[in-house]
Amino acid sequence: MINNNIKPTEGEMEILQVLWQNGRATVREVHEALNKKDSGYTTTLKLMQIMHEKGLVERDTNQKTHIYKALVNQDKTEKHLVNKMINNVFNGSAARLVMQALGNHKASADEIEEIKKYLDSLK
Structure with missing residues (x-):
C-alpha cells in the first residue's frame, strides 16, 4: 500500500x-x-x-x-490520489470531480456506456 x-x-x-x-x-x-x-x-x-x-x-x-x-499497487495508488484530489480540489464532492472530468475530456461511446452501467450498479 x-x-x-x-x-x-x-x-x-x-x-x-x-x-x-x-x-x-x-x-x-x-x-x-x-x-x-x-x-x-x-x-x-x-x-x-x-x-x-x-x-x-x-x-x-x-x-x-x-x-x-x-512496488506500489496501481489500483491503491490511483484510489489514494483520487481521494486526495476529491478532498483537496473538489471539497469532498466526487460528483464535481466526475462532472469536471467529463466536461474537460470527450468520453467515447463505450466509456459512456461503461459509466452508465457503473452508475446503475450503485442504485
Whole structure:
C-alpha cells in the first residue's frame, strides 16, 4: 500500500504507468516509452533512482542492466490520489470531480456506456 507520506510527482506517475503496463523495465525502456523529447536519458535515470529511494520501485541489480518494477499497487495508488484530489480540489464532492472530468475530456461511446452501467450498479 502506498505510504501517505509518499506523493508521486507527475513525472513519477508517468514512470509508474509504464512499469504497471510492462511489469518490469530498464531505464532505457521506460525512457523510450515516455518518448520525452525535452528530457534526456539521465533525467529518467535520476528520477527512477529517486523513486527507488522513496520506495516506489524496486531495482534488480543482478544483471548488468538494472531492471525496475513498481512496488506500489496501481489500483491503491490511483484510489489514494483520487481521494486526495476529491478532498483537496473538489471539497469532498466526487460528483464535481466526475462532472469536471467529463466536461474537460470527450468520453467515447463505450466509456459512456461503461459509466452508465457503473452508475446503475450503485442504485
